[in-house]
Amino acid sequence: MxxxxxxxxxxxxxxxxxxxxxxxxxxxxxxxxxxxxxxxxxxxxxxxxxxxxxxxxxxxxxxxxxxxxxxxxxxxxxxxxxxxxxxxxxxxxxxxxxxxxxxxxxxxxxxxxxxxxxxxxxxxxxxxxxxxxxxxxxMGWVQPRIPQQRTTKKIAIIGSGPAGLAAADELNQCGHHVTVFERDDRAGGLLMYGIPNMKLDKKIVERRIHLLQAEGIHFELNTAVGIDITADELKAQYDAVVLATGATKARELRMPGSEAQGVIPAMTYLHGVTKSLLDSNFEDERALNMKGKNVLVIGGGDTGADCVATAVRQGCQSVHQFGKHPALPVKRQQQQPWPADPQLYKLDYAYAEADAKFGGDPREYCIQTKKIVADEQGRVKELHTVQMNKIVNDEGYAYFEEIPGTEKVWPADYVFVAIGFEGTESALAQQFGVNVLNNRLYASGRDYATTVEGVFAAGDARRGPSLIVWAIKEGREVAAQVAKYLTETQALAQ
Ligand SMILES: Cc1cc2nc3c(=O)[nH]c(=O)nc-3n(C[C@H](O)[C@H](O)[C@H](O)COP(=O)(O)OP(=O)(O)OC[C@H]3O[C@@H](n4cnc5c(N)ncnc54)[C@H](O)[C@@H]3O)c2cc1C
Ligand code: SF4
Known part of the structure; x- marks a missing residue:
């Protein structure tokens, strides 16, 4: 090669x-x-x-x-x-x-x-x-592939993120009738309203949605399953249902002062900015605007990095991102031998941008927020932090110890909470009667079948917060299992 x-x-x-x-x-x-x-x-x-x-x-x-x-x-x-x-x-x-x-x-x-x-x-x-x-x-090589023959089977897919879209694509290509239900006003899940435009232009997402529509997939937007249409209605109208509802139930920040105005979940901020960009190129002024503001991001992961990059673009006065863990190593460690993909230190796009703008990497490592302090009107005013030591004991168990004398006060106009996701929302699962274990829809990674006949689960909703490539994999695999189920139930009925 x-x-x-x-x-x-x-x-x-x-x-x-x-x-x-x-x-x-x-x-x-x-x-x-x-x-x-x-x-x-x-x-x-x-x-x-x-x-x-x-x-x-x-x-x-x-x-x-x-x-x-x-x-x-x-x-x-x-x-x-x-x-x-x-x-x-x-x-x-x-x-x-x-x-x-x-x-x-x-x-x-x-x-x-x-x-x-x-x-x-x-x-x-x-x-x-x-x-x-x-x-x-x-070059025009990517054209709609319209199935030449259609079956009589109808499949409902709940959620239009990469898992739902991949499942829809595969099942549509088998000739089944596929409808994707999405509660948002645009299809794409986190491809649309999570990952910011500068990383993934929304025209790219829309181009794919239009292609899938041209191939015969039907999208029902602004439709929250469980509210606008019930689980029983769906089960009665469709031969199989795939739950691909993602895992965006955010972890809550529990500390003194976290209820102060201006302490905002990261996804609320990112969703609002992308929506305002797409609706009106920001002219509707409906997005939170960080121009001239001191911004703090709690949570050292990628969602926090996307908040940093977004705030920098809006012209914030300062931005810092707090992470609990030490910086990742620069070189591959013994515990992550090749061919495992090593977790290494990187200067991601957001950090390079903040560095260029403010003359320093915005990441603060081994830092713990102790409390958030609000002003008399209840608006966030400052954050109190302390530095931590990460200690790994002889059994390999890691814990953190505060370092005395490292307390610090940070001025803040906005605090974005990006401390991860607990998992999937459980209300819809309850309506379908599907079991939930550790905030995940319970279905094996072998057959993707839930405990309810004809109802399948895939993507972040099943595996927990992950990546697009894993969501695509699950979408492809659940589709194969749904196709098999439909063939088997048809054979039994004959
Ligand atoms: C800010 C952010 C940045 C990220 N960046 C990256 C990245 O750079 N690279 C990467 O690989 N991964 C990234 N990820 C992770 C990736 O986006 C997810 O792993 C992936 O989108 C999961 O796909 P999914 O289809 O399972 O769920 P989602 O993409 O979450 O889609 C689920 C969809 O279901 C809909 N839904 C939920 N309940 C209902 C209901 N009751 N009725 C109708 N619709 C419903 C939701 O509105 C949503 O549109 C990022 C995640 C976040 C939050
Ligand atoms: S999807 Fe592409 S970038 Fe991601 S692991 Fe596969 S080949 Fe690599």
Missing amino acids: GKPTGFMEYDRKKVTEKAPLARVKNFEEYTARLSDADLTTQGARCMDCGTPFCHMGIEIRGFAAGCPIQNVIPEWNDLVYHGQWQEALERLMMTNNFPEFTGRVCPAPCEGSCTLGINEPAVAIKSIEQSIIDKGFE
Whole structure:
């Protein structure tokens, strides 16, 4: 695969990132595609290693290794190297329903497992993936695939995130009649109203939704299942139901002062900004605006980073992000041996932008908020913090100890709470009679069947908060199980 000596001849290059101070002036995507010539040499770096761990998609000691949807990466690397873009697209679409999403925002566990990555920078797999599909759309190679024959079966999919969309795509291609119910005003789940526009342009999401509609999938937007239509109604009208409702029930911040005005769940902020952008290019002024404000983000993860990048774009006065844990290591650690995808320190887009704007990384590590203090009107005024030591005892159990004398007071006009998600909302599950375990819909990862006949579950709602690529995988797999169930029930009825 690729050019036998390519990995020795060419350096790794990934998508070009626009300069931080230029890109924070708008909400446009902050990356740009490589030239065809660069992509050819990047494809050439794939070294024909013989056992391509990049596409095996397993978990090793709790760490992902390889692509969860088993993209046949070496094959499309080779095709790109030889300029056979349309063939590369065909290979890619065999395993990935939505490469335009993963090619932009997947954390690329495939690259952590690349054999070349043992002692050289890994092949730029994600950038190549994005380029194949973007070129496919540009060249008009991606066209609606309308099923030639239809069955009599009707399937309801609840939730239009990547899991629901992948399931809908697969089942529609089998010829079944698929309706996707979505309570929001736009389809896409967190692709639309979670991940900000600068990471994933919403035109890209809408383009895919329009394609799915052209292929025959019906979308019922602004329809909250359980309220606007009941579980019993759905079960009576459809032959199978897939619950792909996500896991966005936010963890609550429980500390003195957390009820102060201006302490806002991260998703409320991000959702509002994207909606205002799409509805009116911010002219409706309905989004929270951080212009001139001191912003603090509690929670050291990716959702918090997206809040940082959004606040920087709005022209905040200052921004800091508090995380409980120490900084990640710069190099692969012994506990995360290749081919596991290592958890490493990165200067993500949001941090590079805040750094360029304010002259410092906004992340504060090993920090604990002790209390939030409000002014006389009940509006947040400041946060009180202390530094922590993370200690791992002989049994491997980690705990934190406060470091005396490190108390600090931070001025704040807004605090965004991004401390993770508990899991799925349980009201709908109760209405369907589906069991919930640890805030997840109870269904095995083998058959995706819940405890209720004909009702299936997939994506974050089933596995807990995760990633787009895992949601796509679950969407594909639940579809196969639904198709099998429909065939079996039909055979029994005859
Ligand atoms: C801020 C943020 C940034 C992220 N960034 C990344 C990233 O860069 N890369 C990455 O790989 N992953 C990222 N993720 C994670 C990723 O978005 C999720 O893992 C993925 O979207 C889960 O897909 P899903 O289809 O299971 O659920 P979701 O995308 O959550 O979709 C569920 C849908 O179900 C709908 N719904 C729920 N209940 C009902 C009901 N009763 N009736 C009708 N509709 C209902 C919801 O409105 C929602 O649209 C991010 C997550 C967040 C929150
Ligand atoms: S979907 Fe993610 S893991 Fe799979 S090839 Fe693309 S970037 Fe890599």
